[in-house]
Amino acid sequence: MIGGLFIYNHKGEVLISRVYRDDIGRNAVDAFRVNVIHARQQVRSPVTNIARTSFFHVKRSNIWLAAVTKQNVNAAMVFEFLYKMCDVMTAYFGKISEENIKNNFVLIYELLDEILDFGYPQNSETGALKTFITQQGIKSQTKEEQSQITSQVTGQIGWRREGIKYRRNELFLDVLESVNLLMSPQGQVLSAHVSGRVVMKSYLSGMPECKFGMNDKIVIDKQGKGGTTDDAGKSELGGSSGKQSIAIDDCTFHQCVRLSKFDSERSISFIPPDGEYELMRYRTTKDIILPFRVIPLVREVGRTKLEVKVVIKSNFKPSLLAQKIEVRIPTPLNTSGVQVICMKGKAKYKASENAIVWKIKRMAGMKESQISAEIELLPTNDKKKWARPPISMNFEVPFAPSGLKVRYLKVFEPKLNYSDHDVIKWVRYIGRSGIYETRC
């Protein structure tokens, strides 16, 4: 259980402090500030032990959130709780920043009061919380609303309330993936994985039952035995062709998905929450489409000059466009000047970040572009060799690098008279770069 929760700004000033149990005193607030935030060396571990009290912290931009306890708790659970706390706050007021926290100070105390009681997590579903903690505060509630709220707070299906109605039944499906890569200078993939999320926004009436299908290898193989003709008809939602099926390493679902059905038939069926939520999270490591290849060439010319040439190649269909491409080429600390020439986009040397930042707005598939830079160095006495940090890259592409395709999403609502065909469905694929690094 959690004894107290504190939120600090980057200077170590307390923005929020809520103590749940007697064993945590006011001095705990100061202990964390002195020992962790103001500590001279880098953070050694996300768990700090001070005087038999454990402090778990996470950092969001420059805000520190710390949970304190004196018990031998499950550390992973405390961290998950802190993330959940961040999610809830983001859902209420957007980005977690000092200003936002100061402005929503009352709201945060209200939330902290509901989420934890006596240090035990009680209710952390944003949907449920939003029904009774509203930002306007003074709100007269009718009897009907009141009973609805209580049933919402305590109902069996905690994520959806009864009696939702929409004129237009719509749903939006986003496949969001982040592709991570670590590549050796010779172009050998050291490690690569995609972590993806399927995010759904549903505006559906009643208590609909949904069924979601994707090109999961296990399912396809199973159906393949039955008959393959069925497949072609079903893939209209998935769009373009590509790899037939993908192997998912592991996946986890929103609590609404019936896990027993997934285990037995590997079908994903659920009653969706209202509004936006994350349906599933998955990870793949095999057959990943790497959207970009970075080819670095670094040459040291004497002790005071460095020549860098970087080629990037886009590796996807020419009809698709990648966006927001940014290549970050690190430079040594003793750089005195940089001359850059690039074929496409804009490149700039940013001395404060010790890097050349090359930005390209758009780039089609199967193209290549290059940048060359001459870096002048100040001669130094420091014999330390420059460690050459990897070249990192950011981008956004309109397909799923894992190869995941949505095959269908069916909606059944037996009580209300709308059918699967009346629901308007939208599917979107976005692949972003996670940690996408090439060593040089």
Added chain:
Amino acid sequence: MPYFGSEETVKDLKRALSNPNVQADRLRYRNYITRVIRSMTQGLDVSSLFMEMVKASATVDIVQKKLVYLYMVTYAGHKPDLALLAINTLRKDCADPNPMVRGLALRNMCNLRMPGITEYIQQPILSGLRDKASYVRRVAVLGCAKMHSLQPNTEIDPSVVNELYALLRDPDPVVMVNCLRALEEILRDEGGVVINKPIAHHLLNRLKDLDSWAQSEVLRLLLRYCPRSDDELFDILSLLDGFLSSAHAPVMAATLRLFLHLAAAHPAVQADALSRARGPLLAVCGSASRELRFAGLSHVQQVLRSQPAQYCSHYKRFFCSYSEPGYIRLRKMEILVELVNDENVVLILEELKSYCTDVSTDLAQAAIAAIGRIGRTYTEKCLDILTGLLALKQEHITSAVVQTFRDLVWFCPQSTGPVCKAVEGCDETPQDDEGKQALLWLLGAHGELISSAPYLLEGFIDGLKVEISSAVKMELLTSTLKLFLSRPAETQDMLGRLLHYCIEDEADMNVRDRAGLYYRLLQSGPDRTRQILLGPNSDPSMTVLTGRPEEPVSVWASSFNTLGSLCGTGAGPENLPAEDSAHQVHAAEEAELGFGPAEQNLNTEPEEPLSDAAAAELDLTAGPPISHEAFERLWLDLQVVHQQVLEVRRPPEPPETLQAAFLLVKIQTLAFSRADAALWKAYVYSRAGGTLLLAELLQGAPEEPESEGMLLVSIKQQPENQSAVRNFISVLKRVLQTLSSNTS
């Protein structure tokens, strides 16, 4: 008080709060109350506003109410008499038709920490337990726990406990879990909530309705339950099965822990659970948030203690990324060391090598140390890398490399030659204490192989006056003396200077005493000095031969998924009892081996038929196993009684087969080197009649190249009995011949 002019602020607030105009304007009123809370958060003492705040609690505005309650909960302890004024409002709210208001009031009433409050809250809590809204029941259940914590020494009210046990059947899952939490706190002195069969089954069936926090808590409490029969056990395990792949890392880890605990008697089930949890665990290690990644890595480290082989093929998952914080990278390196095998060693070393030049000194040194650890098995490859690093001529790297060299020489004596060559070629000397000590040790212990050793030592002796660390000075004394014994001509002069300085001018007591001790030792003659200073040491290469044993799961399962696993291996208090028992076992062994086990056997069991035939007496018998430490001690104490080259090749079987074969003929094994090692060694022992036989099998001994492929047996015995030795040799020969004929 942290803020200047705090008194002014408090006065201003007081004035504003009691201003009727402000009170009339809801928003302004709430604004001032917010300012009070803000000052409170910043650590300002605003307790003098208590009166005004109590008045503000009588409002219909729920948000304002919450703020005032928060204030009262914080300061009620300071002003108990004033807090009593608020109780009436709170009690009135407890009867409000709106369940949210009822719950809020009850929760805050229970949160007030002051003496004498119990008599006021008892009644509302009891009625709250029977409230029709589950929101209020949730609050009331925890209220019981809060009430108990207010007066921990009073007797436990059995009616409340019974009521809570009954509420375990509540339809609302959170009420149920809160009941468990409350009972756990109330009954702490009696060992917490009792989990009997009906409760355990009820909890298991409800598990899927709970949220992830509740799930991991219930799973933890279920550790207390032990199933009656195997059938029940497997039913439970199949119920839990789905949770092994839960979306939430804590739930997954808690399930795994419960699996390991329940299946303690079924190692196969445990192994299966571990292998199925591998995917989810690896996923946590690659999760987007670094704290969870850190927790995941710590847990993988624990699993590795029993099943290192399982993760070998996934070594790439543990490669570090540039943007990761140091604590994750250190953990990853520790794991990589564990995962090394013949296939991946090249790639792992390549990867570790690239970390050695990291900007962060700590990380670079950790990477070098990791290479050193791998070097204990793959000596040649690692020595090349380490020697290459010396060429970078950077202080912190040189220091770490020298320290690694020292450990390597100690654990793998065959690496001495290359190490000495590398040290000689390196012209940078470490500047930190640790590095200096390591270099000095190398110079002292193997000075005869490093031609420049005296000059290097001379440099240290010349700089003695500015040396601060006494540990370095001690090491310098020892190594100069050792070098003097091996190369007296070059060292005599500087040893004299060193001793003179340390005895006459040194301020540190320890160094002075050590110098005096060595001086007197030298007076007793060089032979005596050599005997004492260079006496036999324990042989650490034995532990390398055996490798780190795979620990049974039960050693770490108890600390799995707790804080202990994050704070480093074995740091948790849970491990203490295990250590104690290890000490006891060790002590028992010592007692047993004190006078030789055989002797003791005879002494304590005089009724043993001594009159049996002499031949039977010489038969090998198996006895209680001997620990590594005990064996090592005996080995060093005893002299070799018999040495012989067996005309057999070393059997190519894996160690397990060998061990089984030896055991058949009552020869117990202590340690084997790896099957592919160039210098193959094995230590075995047996008992025959009244004697204990210790034997070393050695193949490819460097000093006898012509015996290539043949096994050299050295036997030590206590007490001596030549016929037993002959018998032992013949048995040994027979076994080895059988084994090698099998394979050919």
